[in-house]
Structure formats: C-alpha cells, structure tokens
Amino acid sequence: MIGVVSDPVFMNHDTGGYHPESPLRVQYIHTLFYEDAPGVVRVDPVKASIDDVLLNHDRGYIRSVADSCSSDDLVNLDMDTVCSEDSFDTALLAAGSTVKLTEMALNSEIDAGFSFVRPPGHHACRNAAMGFCLFNNIAIAAHKAIQSYGVRKVLIVDFDVHHGNGTQESFYSSSDVLYFSTHQHPFYPGTGSIADLGKGDGLGYTVNCPLRSGQKDGHFIAVYQSILSPIVEAFEPGLILVSAGFDAHASDPIGGMQVSARGFGAIAGLIQDAAREVSAPVVYVLEGGYNLNALKESIACVVDIVKGEAVPEIEALSGPELDAMFETHSRFWPLMHP
Numbered sequence: 001m002i003g004v005v006s007d008p009v010f011m012n013h014d015t016g017g018y019h020p021e022s023p024l025r026v027q028y029i030h031t032l033f034y035e036d037a038p039g040v041v042r043v044d045p046v047k048a049s050i051d052d053v054l055l056n057h058d059r060g061y062i063r064s065v066a067d068s069c070s071s072d073d074l075v076n077l078d079m080d081t082v083c084s085e086d087s088f089d090t091a092l093l094a095a096g097s098t099v100k101l102t103e104m105a106l107n108s109e110i111d112a113g114f115s116f117v118r119p120p121g122h123h124a125c126r127n128a129a130m131g132f133c134l135f136n137n138i139a140i141a142a143h144k145a146i147q148s149y150g151v152r153k154v155l156i157v158d159f160d161v162h163h164g165n166g167t168q169e170s171f172y173s174s175s176d177v178l179y180f181s182t183h184q185h186p187f188y189p190g191t192g193s194i195a196d197l198g199k200g201d202g203l204g205y206t207v208n209c210p211l212r213s214g215q216k217d218g219h220f221i222a223v224y225q226s227i228l229s230p231i232v233e234a235f236e237p238g239l240i241l242v243s244a245g246f247d248a249h250a251s252d253p254i255g256g257m258q259v260s261a262r263g264f265g266a267i268a269g270l271i272q273d274a275a276r277e278v279s280a281p282v283v284y285v286l287e288g289g290y291n292l293n294a295l296k297e298s299i300a301c302v303v304d305i306v307k308g309e310a311v312p313e314i315e316a317l318s319g320p321e322l323d324a325m326f327e328t329h330s331r332f333w334p335l336m337h338p
C-alpha cells in the first residue's frame with residue numbers, strides 16, 4: 001500500500017497569475033488521486049508544529065514568513081518567491097504532511113509515501129526563502145526521522161533539475177544525512193559543483209552529480225545505476241527521502257534536460273531497487289515540474305513503478321561527466337567501480 005498526500009488545500013498558496021509554481025500544479029496531480037485507486041491510501045494533510053519547523057529553520061525566519069503572510073497582498077520574499085495570506089499555513093501543511101508520511105513509512109503503515117505538496121522546499125535555506133520555497137519540507141522530515149523516529153542514517157536523493165542548495169546546506173557537515181543530487185549545471189541556483197563534497201564529519205556525504213543541459217534518460221540512468229546504487233549499498237540508510245522534481249522533463253518550460261516520463265519511472269525503479277537491498281522505506285516529496293501534462297504523466301509513471309509495475313528498460317549512456325563522478329566520488333565510496 002502506498003500513502004499519498006494529495007489535496008486541494010495546497011492550492012491555497014497563491015503565487016499570482018503568471019507564476020510557474022502555480023496552484024494548478026497540484027490540481028493536475030490531484031486528478032490522479034481523487035478517485036479511490038487500488039493500492040493507494042489517501043493521507044490527510046497535517047500541519048507541522050513550529051518545533052518541527054525549528055529543526056531546520058531559525059525562529060526569527062519562521063516569524064518573518066508568518067509576518068509576510070499577514071497582508072492581503074502578495075509579498076515577494078526574494079526575486080521569484082512569492083507568498084500570500086494563506087501561504088504560511090499551506091507551508092506548514094506541506095512540511096507536516098511530509099513528516100507524517102515519513103512516520104507512517106517508518107512504522108510500516110505504508111510501503112512508500114508520496115507528498116504532493118506545495119510550496120516546494122529544496123531551495124529553502126535556514127534563514128531565507130528562495131526559488132519558490134518557504135520551508136525545506138524534506139530537510140525537516142530528515143531531521144525529524146533522526147531526532148524522533150530512531151533512524152540513524154537518512155539518504156536524500158534529489159532528481160529535480162535544479163540543485164537543492166537549501167538541503168545541501170542543512171546537512172553539509174553531517175554524516176547522518178547523505179545528500180545526493182543530479183542536476184543541470186551550470187544553472188540556477190549556481191550551487192552543486194562536483195567539488196562540493198561536505199565538510200568535517202560530513203566530508204563525502206554530499207554527492208553532487210552535475211550534468212550539462214540536454215542530457216537524456218540514459219545519462220540519468222547511468223548515474224543512478226553506477227553512482228547512487230553502490231552508495232546506498234555502502235551507506236545503508238534507514239530511510240530514503242526523494243526530492244522529486246519533474247522539471248528535467250523534455251517539455252518543461254524552465255529546465256533544459258531531455259528526460260521523459262518513462263525515464264522518471266526508470267529512475268524511480270533504480271531508487272526502489274536500491275531501497276529494497278537495504279530495507280529502507282522511501283518517501284517522495286514534490287519539488288519542481290512546470291509543464292502540467294508532463295508533470296502529471298511523469299508522476300503517474302513513478303507511482304506505477306513504486307506500486308510494482310515493470311520498470312521501463314532504458315539503456316545507460318556514459319560520458320565524460322560520469323567519468324568525473326567516478327573519479328571524485330569513488331574516493332569516498334569504494335564499492336563504486338566503472
């Protein structure tokens with residue numbers, strides 16, 4: 001049974017008429033779940049407590065977001081991050097629902113979770129809203145799993161086309177939470193160099209896999225097969241959280257990659273295989289994805305794979321970027337071999 005948070009309440013975060021991160025995104029996704037489907041249990045959204053948000057953000061920042069959302073007008077928190085009257089409550093629901101699914105997955109109430117929430121989270125920093133994100137939903141859930149649910153090690157996998165700078169920042173010095181990201185590079189937000197590997201105890205536990213624009217399904221498959229899988233085997237996480245952004249889709253108006261809906265399904269297949277090897281539950285958390293039809297189609301593929309349908313066969317494509325990933329990351333993860 002998979003647990004899904006999908007609810008029209010996430011439309012309440014109003015970003016104005018022309019913003020790509022629009023309420024329509026979750027409305028489209030919700031059409032996949034408003035009728036009962038076999039193997040799916042709908043989970044009601046729940047607000048995060050302020051104590052849970054404090055696991056990843058400072059009190060002053062949380063207060064400033066609440067204050068910005070007290071006006072009737074849209075307020076810009078940064079150049080492209082907007083909030084409205086209901087945004088603070090919606091952001092608490094996004095974080096809280098992700099925590100709830102994580103708890104359910106760890107208690108074996110569900111086999112896997114999908115948190116189709118907005119605002120997204122992976123650019124949100126400790127003290128700053130950024131890149132359409134207010135609170136870092138996935139980082140809050142990772143902290144909570146370690147602090148309250150007895151998990152020792154969490155793997156965060158981020159396949160959004162953008163690098164999750166906020167998530168990387170949260171765990172840069174930690175060996176308890178490994179952050180793995182494939183992303184277009186160079187691209188917004190400018191972070192995610194292969195040379196950024198973590199620091200102190202966290203050295204080697206930030207694994208950036210930058211790819212130049214135009215990369216196809218096969219290039220992603222190669223990275224997930226050859227770089228992620230051996231890391232999962234060696235790291236043995238007790239929980240895998242996935243920043244599932246679908247803006248690497250070929251039709252996405254923001255990203256510059258060539259991934260197909262089937263390709264996202266195949267990536268999910270590799271994540272599920274790796275998770276099975278170490279008996280870790282997986283919770284997927286929505287990040288980007290701005291072509292509404294591509295978003296819906298890609299999510300349908302991923303959900304089917306997680307429910308147990310056959311994984312699309314896509315041939316891995318190597319290239320110079322994969323060679324660089326081997327060279328850099330195998331120093332920390334010797335199970336990796338070209």
Ligand SMILES: [Zn+2]
Binds near residue numbers: 162287
């Ligand atoms: Zn993105």
